[in-house]
Each structure stands twice: as C-alpha cells, then as structure tokens.
Amino acid sequence: MPLRSGSHGYGSVAKVLHWLTVAAIVIQFPIGYLLHHRDSQASDGGPVSLQGVHVAMGLTIFTLALTRTLWRVTSTLPPWAEYLSAAERKVESINEKVLLTLLFVIPGSGLLFLLADAPFALHVGAQLAFLCAVAVHVGLVLRHTVVRRNRNLSRML
Numbered sequence: 001m002p003l004r005s006g007s008h009g010y011g012s013v014a015k016v017l018h019w020l021t022v023a024a025i026v027i028q029f030p031i032g033y034l035l036h037h038r039d040s041q042a043s044d045g046g047p048v049s050l051q052g053v054h055v056a057m058g059l060t061i062f063t064l065a066l067t068r069t070l071w072r073v074t075s076t077l078p079p080w081a082e083y084l085s086a087a088e089r090k091v092e093s094i095n096e097k098v099l100l101t102l103l104f105v106i107p108g109s110g111l112l113f114l115l116a117d118a119p120f121a122l123h124v125g126a127q128l129a130f131l132c133a134v135a136v137h138v139g140l141v142l143r144h145t146v147v148r149r150n151r152n153l154s155r156m157l
Contacts, residue, residue: 005078009155013071018156021064021103028057032127055114058107065103072100083150088140095136102130 004011010018031054038050080089105126112118144150 004075006076007079009078011075014075015156017064017068017071021061021068024057024061024064028054028061029127031057051114055110058110061103062107065100065107068103069100078155081144081150081155083144083148091136092140095133095140098133099130099137102126102133106130 001012002008003013005014031050035050035054084092106123109118109123109126113120113123141153145153
C-alpha cells in the first residue's frame, strides 16, 4: 500500500495516523472520567498519577493532531467516494475541520485548566462538541457501510 493518499484511496500514513488518534482518544476518555470522579493525584499505589497519565495522553493526542495536520498540508486527499452526495461531502468536509480543531482545543484547554486555572467548563464543552462531531462522522460512515452497503469503512482500513 502506498504511503501517500491519492486516486487509489487513503495511504498508509493517513490510515495509521487516523487509527492511532482513535486509539488514543478511546484510552483518554475513561482516564479523564476517572480523574474527574476521583482525587486528581490518585495513583493506585503506582509511581504515576492518574493526572500524569491524562496529561501525557493529552500531549500525545496534541502531537498526533499536529502530525496529521502537517501530513495533510503536505499530501493530497483521495477523491471523494462517488456515492457521497454534495450535501454529505459538505458536512464531512466541515466536520473533519471541526474534529481536527478540537484535537488541539481539548488538550490545550486541559493544560490551561491545569496551569492557568482556566474554566473546567471550557475543557468539558470542547469534549462534548468533539463527541457530537464524532457522532456525525461515525453516523455517516455507518450509513454508507451498513445501510447502503457502499463499503465506506474499507476506505480507511
């Protein structure tokens, strides 16, 4: 499989960055939930605090977002799937920008909360917006993969 995206579809670099980001987020959300509902310095007897793990994962997500952005501006996207309507293309285009922006905003607001006493509601609000954008993205993928059977998900596998 080619490294770069093109007429053949998404390249391996785009796919790996996408799925690493998904994995990091799937790991991060339960850690954040536990952190919010427990003492922020809880370590369960280990040498690393839950807050330390959360911050490290946040920085990892920020780094992945930066890497994805740099890769995106230096490489091309594959053509749109022919079965996506103009409205779906517009929604997905906007949604992709929202998702990528929030991959910077969420870790940034978390660090601001931690270092500069920024409102926690900003961090949580950005997470809620992110979950809504993920729901739109996954909904569109499922619509074309499960309902219409267009094999949409296979583009990113």
